[in-house]
Amino acid sequence: MIASLPLTRRFRWIYAAYVLVFFIYLAAPLIVVGVFAFNDSSFPALPWKGFTLDWFVANTPERTGLFHDRAILRSVGTSALVASCVTVLAVSLATLNAFLFERHRFPGKNLLFILMLLPLVIPGVILGISILIFASRIANYFDFNHDIFLDMLRPGLLLVVLGQFAFLSTIATLVISARLRTFDIQLEEAARNLGASHLTAVLTVTLPFLAPAIIGAALICFLMSFENFNTTLMLVGSDAPLTITLFSRLREGATPVLNAVSLLLMLGSMVLALVAVRVQKRA
Amino acid sequence: MRGNKASHGGLGLGVFLLMLPLLLWLLLLIVLPHVDMVLVSLRERIGFAEHRFSWMHYELFFTESLYWRTFVRTAFISIFTTFLTLVIAFPVAWYIAKLVRGRRRSLLFLACLVPFWVSELVRTYGWMILLRESGVISGLLQWSGLAAGPVEMLYNDVAIMVGLVYASILFMLVPLVTTLDSLDDSLVEAAYDLGGNHLSVARNIVIPHAMPGIVSGSIVVFMLSVGNYLTPVLLGGKDSMWFTEQIFTQFITRFNWEQGAAFGVLLLVLSSLIVWLGLRLSRQSFAETMR
Numbered sequence: 001m002i003a004s005l006p007l008t009r010r011f012r013w014i015y016a017a018y019v020l021v022f023f024i025y026l027a028a029p030l031i032v033v034g035v036f037a038f039n040d041s042s043f044p045a046l047p048w049k050g051f052t053l054d055w056f057v058a059n060t061p062e063r064t065g066l067f068h069d070r071a072i073l074r075s076v077g078t079s080a081l082v083a084s085c086v087t088v089l090a091v092s093l094a095t096l097n098a099f100l101f102e103r104h105r106f107p108g109k110n111l112l113f114i115l116m117l118l119p120l121v122i123p124g125v126i127l128g129i130s131i132l133i134f135a136s137r138i139a140n141y142f143d144f145n146h147d148i149f150l151d152m153l154r155p156g157l158l159l160v161v162l163g164q165f166a167f168l169s170t171i172a173t174l175v176i177s178a179r180l181r182t183f184d185i186q187l188e189e190a191a192r193n194l195g196a197s198h199l200t201a202v203l204t205v206t207l208p209f210l211a212p213a214i215i216g217a218a219l220i221c222f223l224m225s226f227e228n229f230n231t232t233l234m235l236v237g238s239d240a241p242l243t244i245t246l247f248s249r250l251r252e253g254a255t256p257v258l259n260a261v262s263l264l265l266m267l268g269s270m271v272l273a274l275v276a277v278r279v280q281k282r283a
Numbered sequence: 284m285r286g287n288k289a290s291h292g293g294l295g296l297g298v299f300l301l302m303l304p305l306l307l308w309l310l311l312l313i314v315l316p317h318v319d320m321v322l323v324s325l326r327e328r329i330g331f332a333e334h335r336f337s338w339m340h341y342e343l344f345f346t347e348s349l350y351w352r353t354f355v356r357t358a359f360i361s362i363f364t365t366f367l368t369l370v371i372a373f374p375v376a377w378y379i380a381k382l383v384r385g386r387r388r389s390l391l392f393l394a395c396l397v398p399f400w401v402s403e404l405v406r407t408y409g410w411m412i413l414l415r416e417s418g419v420i421s422g423l424l425q426w427s428g429l430a431a432g433p434v435e436m437l438y439n440d441v442a443i444m445v446g447l448v449y450a451s452i453l454f455m456l457v458p459l460v461t462t463l464d465s466l467d468d469s470l471v472e473a474a475y476d477l478g479g480n481h482l483s484v485a486r487n488i489v490i491p492h493a494m495p496g497i498v499s500g501s502i503v504v505f506m507l508s509v510g511n512y513l514t515p516v517l518l519g520g521k522d523s524m525w526f527t528e529q530i531f532t533q534f535i536t537r538f539n540w541e542q543g544a545a546f547g548v549l550l551l552v553l554s555s556l557i558v559w560l561g562l563r564l565s566r567q568s569f570a571e572t573m574r
Contacts, residue, residue, distance in 0.1 A: 019378050019391075022371070026398050029409025029449070032419055036412060044412055046422035093304050100301045112302075115309055121502075121558050122313075123510020125527045126547045129534055130316035133323050133544060144332065166312040227402035230512050230527075234534065243404050250408060250517065262405040273400035277393075 030266060037259035044256045055256040066260040075245040082157060082241055083225040086164045090221045091214060093165075094172030098210075099202075101173075102180045119167035128234025131163050156237030163231040168224055172217040179213035180206075212279045219276040223269055317551075324544035340545035350529065350546075357526040358553060360440065361508035364447045368455045368504045369497065371448065376459035381468070392460065399453040407517045410446050411437060414518070438520030446514040451507040455500035462496030463489075498565040502558050509554050526550055 036044040040052035042063075058065040066072060101113060119127065132155065139153035152158045183206060191201040207214075229243045236244050242265075249258055327337035344350045379391050398406060413419050414436040424430035436442060466489065474484045490497070515525035526546065533543030 015374070015378065015382075019375055022375050023391075023394060025449070026395065026452075029406050029413060030398060030401060031409075032412045033405055033409040043417065045415075045417040046419060093308055096301055097305050100298070100305060104298050104301070106298050106302075112305070112309075115313070116305065118313060121506055121554065122317075123506060123527070123550060123554060125510055125512055125530055126320075126551050127316075129530065129543060129547050130320040131312060132534070133540065134311075134316035134319045137319055140332070162312060166308070169308060223400065227404070229402075229404055230510065233512065233531070243402060246404055246408075247513070250404075250411075254408070254411070258408065262402075262408060265405055266401050269400045269402070270397065273396070 033259055034263045034266065037256055037263045039256060042255065044254055044259050055260040064257065066257055066264070069257060072242070072245060072257070072261055075240050075242045078157070078239050079226050079241040079243070082160055082164070083222045085161045086168055086225040087218050087221040089161070089165045090168040090172045091176075091218045093169045094176050094217060095210070095214060097169070097173040098176040098180045102177055116170060116173060119170045122167070124167070124228070124230030125234060127166055128163050128231040131159060131166065132234055135159055135162075154237065155235055157239055159235040159237075160232050160241065163235045164225045164228055167231070168221045171224070172221055175217040175220065176210060176213045179210055183209055216276050216280045219272050219279070223272050223276075227265075227269070320544045320547055323541055324548050326541060328541060340542045341549075343542065344545060344549065353524045353529055354526050354549065354553075356524055357509060360444065360447070361505050362557075364444055364451075364508045365501050365505045367444065368448050368452050369501060372452055372455040372459055372500070376456055376463055379456075380460050380463035380466075395453060395456050398449075403450060403513055406449060407446055407513050410442070410449065410518060414442055414445075437518060438522070440519070442518040443515050443523060443525075446518040447508045447511060450511060450514055451504040454503040454507065458496035458500040459493060460496075462493045466492045494565050498561050502561045505557050505561075506554050509550065509557075 037055055038051050038053070039048055040050040040054065041047075054063050054065055056065045057067055059068040097116065101109070101116075135153040139150045142148040142150050187209075188201045188205050191205045192198065196204065226241075227243060229247065232241055232244060233247075240248070242261075246258060246261065249255075324340055325336060325338070326334040327339050329335055344354070375395075379388060379395070383391060411418070415421070416433045416435040416437070418436070420436060421430070421434045424434055425432070470488055470492075471484060474488045479487070510527060512525070512527040512531065515523040516528055519525065527550070530543050530546045530550065533539045533546060
């Protein structure tokens with residue numbers, strides 16, 4: 001069943017139809033979410049009552065469009081803040097990790113590498129609760145024994161950042177390591193033969209080479225943090241990131257405002273994803 | 284060269300400093316929290332901030348049928364989902380890897396990736412709009428005359444599985460396409476030339492070659508399903524009976540952290556066991572599979 005083998009026409013058609021159905025399956029939920037953002041009805045459901053931009057711009061007692069919905073706008077800001085912090089932390093750690101694993105040999109390296117990979121096989125909910133438990137233990141300890149109140153270790157944004165940092169570092173490390181592995185070490189040696197110090201050689205030769213992977217990893221981290229739900233759910237305090245706000249709205253009963261947010265979220269993530277793919281490809 | 288000594292030597296100061304952030308991250312965010320989760324699951328609250336060692340939360344899990352039934356159910360649906368994902372994804376992966384070329388091929392591959400850049404919440408919301416009583420599919424069925432009245436397709440196990448397969452199929456597709464791509468076409472041709480039929484070629488040539496991809500895809504899909512919260516809760520409704528939901532209830536609603544931690548440990552054991560089994564059966568190493 002490869003291109004060079006003769007296949008009956010009928011088989012080819014059935015196969016192509018299957019693949020087509022598969023792509024419809026992939027696209028259908030995204031398309032309906034987008035389309036119903038423009039339906040002139042209070043519910044994101046059929047029948048179609050005409051085109052409107054109300055769910056984006058309206059500011060009437062009956063309809064509050066996305067751009068006037070304070071709670072949603074605030075949670076977008078919260079998500080952006082969290083995602084930025086997580087991205088900076090994860091990418092910095094990942095760059096160091098890449099150098100550690102690709103450039104150095106030391107006892108216990110394999111074990112450390114496996115430990116580094118662990119977050120990939122820990123379900124997000126469990127990562128969330130374990131960090132919640134541990135942070136509370138530390139906070140309780142200082143509270144009971146030293147009368148120090150470490151409110152930041154109670155559910156809230158710091159814990160959300162730490163929880164996401166815990167698993168995104170692994171992903172970023174894999175992305176950056178993969179590129180560092182293809183780096184020709186002789187380039188760095190040449191720089192040093194020309195008089196550069198080790199640090200200068202890394203900063204002026206190796207890091208620019210790594211830049212596409214670093215930018216790519218940063219975009220991936222930002223996106224995955226922005227969209228994370230499982231880990232965030234367990235660690236969130238009173239400031240809710242976007243996904244948490246959307247989730248509680250969804251449980252109260254969906255309105256097309258949610259479609260409007262989702263549509264913008266989709267467009268945003270696709271732009272970021274395309275940039276990430278482009279940056280990686282150009283390298 | 285001067286600095287290179289550290290690069291290949293043992294545990295020099297430079298290497299140690301480079302390792303320090305990683306060690307801190309591992310210890311403070313991964314290892315200690317999980318150790319603590321185990322400790323908390325093994326204690327019983329006997330007063331304000333007073334605890335003693337106890338197995339009671341694990342005993343309760345085995346004696347309370349709701350709990351272990353939910354656990355078994357979660358495991359089985361996840362295994363079935365993994366199998367379903369593999370069966371659905373394999374022909375598509377084959378199509379992309381072997382039957383299309385050039386631009387069309389990278390376009391198809393990109394089209395597979397697109398949904399997964401979108402938040403899981405948005406995707407699940409899309410399925411709700413499609414499947415619910417007042418939803419798009421119900422509307423289409425009525426309009427075409429196939430159904431007399433509104434059809435509720437949400438809040439059942441099929442809906443959960445449709446959502447779970449959707450949520451994780453990319454993680455099956457990518458490794459499959461990668462491994463199938465590396466299968467030399469001439470091997471397949473040779474197998475047919477030697478008289479093989481579709482079945483024997485698939486069994487003796489294609490599947491053994493694709494095994495690494497099948498295993499790593501299955502592991503990731505299983506993990507994502509078993510640890511999923513959004514999809515079962517939103518598509519399965521009140522009776523979705525998903526184990527992560529139990530964990531959430533114990534932690535957030537009942538504030539019974541000890542019980543929740545015990546459930547967390549059990550879920551972690553289950554998912555690690557499956558990962559280990561998968562690797563064992565296919566004789567692969569964890570580090571290689573994850574790369």
